Amino acid sequence: MLVTVPSLNSQGCLIDRILLVDDGSTHPPDFDLVARGSRVPVSVLRMIRNAGRSAARNYAARHAKADFLLFVNSDIELFPDWVEKTVNFLADHPDIGLASRQVSSDQKGLTANWRKWFLDNRETWVDQTHEISWAWGHAVIIATSHLWQVGGWNESMKRAYEDVDLSQRLRSLGLKTYQVQGALGVCHDPYSIPDLAAKTIRNWGWSLDPSYSEDASLRPFNMLAILKHFLVMSFVRMGDNLRALRLTLIPIDLAVVCCGLCLIFKCSLHRLRLKRAQ
Numbered sequence: 001m002l003v004t005v006p007s008l009n010s011q012g013c014l015i016d017r018i019l020l021v022d023d024g025s026t027h028p029p030d031f032d033l034v035a036r037g038s039r040v041p042v043s044v045l046r047m048i049r050n051a052g053r054s055a056a057r058n059y060a061a062r063h064a065k066a067d068f069l070l071f072v073n074s075d076i077e078l079f080p081d082w083v084e085k086t087v088n089f090l091a092d093h094p095d096i097g098l099a100s101r102q103v104s105s106d107q108k109g110l111t112a113n114w115r116k117w118f119l120d121n122r123e124t125w126v127d128q129t130h131e132i133s134w135a136w137g138h139a140v141i142i143a144t145s146h147l148w149q150v151g152g153w154n155e156s157m158k159r160a161y162e163d164v165d166l167s168q169r170l171r172s173l174g175l176k177t178y179q180v181q182g183a184l185g186v187c188h189d190p191y192s193i194p195d196l197a198a199k200t201i202r203n204w205g206w207s208l209d210p211s212y213s214e215d216a217s218l219r220p221f222n223m224l225a226i227l228k229h230f231l232v233m234s235f236v237r238m239g240d241n242l243r244a245l246r247l248t249l250i251p252i253d254l255a256v257v258c259c260g261l262c263l264i265f266k267c268s269l270h271r272l273r274l275k276r277a278q
Helices: 004-009 030-037 055-061 082-092 110-118 142-151 162-172 193-203 224-244 248-277
Strands: 018-020 042-046 068-072 076-078 096-100 139-143 176-179 186-187
Touching: 004 018, 004 068, 004 139, 004 162, 004 186, 018 030, 018 055, 030 042, 042 186, 055 068, 068 082, 082 096, 082 139, 096 162, 110 248, 139 142, 176 248, 193 224, 193 248, 224 248
Parallel strands: 018 042, 096 176
Antiparallel strands: 068 139, 076 186, 096 139
C-alpha cells in the first residue's frame, strides 16, 4: 500500500477515488497516514471479518461510482501511464471485458527467475497487446457494467483462481481478456523460498490455511493426497528444468520441495492439535 497509493497518484489519467479495503485485519496498517499523502481522495472501507480477496473487491466495487474499476493489490506499483493505456484500450474495444498486464518482480536472482517460470502467466512475457486466456489479478481494469454482468468476483474463491474464474466467465459472454502493451508495473512483495513453496502448493489446488477451509478454489487438506501430488509434480518440474538445461533452477527446485514438505507436515501437526483441543 505504501507504494501502490503513490503510484495511483502519479497516473496521467485522472482517478476519481481510491478505495482501500481492510479485509477484517487484526493489525491494520495506518490508513490515515496513507490517505494524508494522497492528492486523489481516499476512502477506507472496513469489513467486519476476513472474507477473502474476492469479497473485498466486490465490497469496494459496490461503493464505487465509476465507469471503469481498477483492482490492484497492495504491493503493486503501477507505472504512470498504466491507467491511461488500459482505459483507452477498453473504451476503444467494447468487446474486451478485462485489460491487464503482468507485473514484474523487483527481486533479482534465482528465486525471481524460478517464480517467473513457474508462478507467472507466460502468455504475458512479451510486452505487446494481445489476447490472453486469463489476466493476472495483481492489477486488472474492467468496465463496471461488465463486472456486474458476470455477477462480480466469485466470493467462494477466497485465496486463489479468482482471476482465472473471472476471465473465464467474461469469455463465456463473448468478452475477451487482453494485456495492453506498455501498461507496466512492479510487484514489491518479497518471494522467499517458503513463499514460493506455499504459493506452489496453493496453485496446485491445496489449502494449508484452516481459516480458508471452505475456499471453493482449493481442496480440503489431506496429508497423504497432498504429499503425493506435491512430490510427483515437483519431480516433473525438475525433469522439465533438466531437459531444458535450466540447471541453475534445480537448487531452487530442491529447496522448494524441502520447504514444501515442512509446510505440509507443520500444517498436519497444527490441525491435529486443533482437533485434540476441541
